Amino acid sequence: MRAGEELTRSQEAVFDELDVQFREGEYEKVEAGARAMAAAPRSHRSRGPAVDRLAGTMAVTTAIAHGHGGEVLAEVEAQIVDLERTVGAWRMLLVMARANRTAILVGQKRYAEAEAEAGVVLRESGRLARLDGREKAELSALAGLAKALCGQGRYEEAHAIAAGNLPRAQGRTAFALRSALVHSLSGLGRHEEALAEAGRFPSDGSRAESGSPEIATATALYGLGRRSEAEAMARQALALCEQRLHPDHPRTEEARALLRRITAGDPPA
Known part of the structure; x- marks a missing residue:
């Protein structure tokens, strides 16, 4: 997601570079870079919350991918509180924040809470049909839901979700759904x-x-x-x-x- 009207070209370029580094697995660099952007004095940045919100989301998403999501749970929950007050395209960032919380809860084996959070993500994403990234967020939430169900021993439900949605997924979401599918099959x-x-x-x-x-x-x-x-x-x-x-x-x-x-x-x- 980009709030392009609130970002300068140089800021867009920095975020694009961080995106590339994320795809290449340079998580330490990405998290440090995103946090540096968020910490920069406001006088050096455009007005509005775009940089803070985008950089904060990138930082915690990277922390989760790297594997220390538990350390940023409070930060994610603060982002959710902030983004609940937003409208329009910012709601997509709210969906991403809730998907991040789902992933952290799964990692902490808090499966019932993760199941509930994934349900919120699915309901919210369903209201954002015209926004870019909605389907990816939905598939990510479905993968998280399937993993949460596996964690509760509900393998039939998990299998139905993973098998039913894997054909339309790509990239990391396809990987996550396949992982849930294999887990459910083993559980069965x-x-x-x-x-x-x-x-x-x-x-x-x-x-x-x-x-x-x-x-x-x-x-x-x-x-x-x-x-x-x-x-x-x-x-x-x-x-x-x-x-x-x-x-x-x-x-x-x-x-x-x-x-x-x-x-x-x-x-x-």
Whole structure:
């Protein structure tokens, strides 16, 4: 989203560069750059809230992708309070803020709260049919909802959402929906299907997705009784998480827990 009427050309250029860096996985640079923009004296910027809001959203979105979303939950909730008072195109930024809160709650295993928040995102995005980014926000919320349902053991519901919406998704939202789909299949004991779907993850996933395909594959392999292969894949997942993600990323602990379960010979979760 851009509030172009409130940004100078130089500010637009900075945001464009941060977008490029985000897609390239340079999360440390992006978060630092976005926070520097938000902290710059107002005399150096255009009037109005555009820079603060856009930079703040970019900073917390990047923190979540990097893996330390828990640290910015209060910041996200403050953004929601601010954006609830807005109208027009700013409502799209409100949807993004609520989608960010959903992602953080899923990462904290607060699944019932995440389910409720995803529902708010879906209702709000449904009112913004003419705004750019609405469908992407909706699909992101659906992926978050599917993950929240998996976390509550409601695998049939999660499967219906993920399988039903994956065909119209692209990029990161497609990746998130496929991850939820594989998780739901494993939860349903459909391990052969889960393994087949895990094999369809793109090989060029972003840094934020590091370790996710490997965790999905290891889980399916373990469900099929292929313990040695599952252990090797779980170790690969953990190595990728430790190398590429923030130390606090929830996926890193997910990989550790999976590896402990496999090496202990516990039943598949």
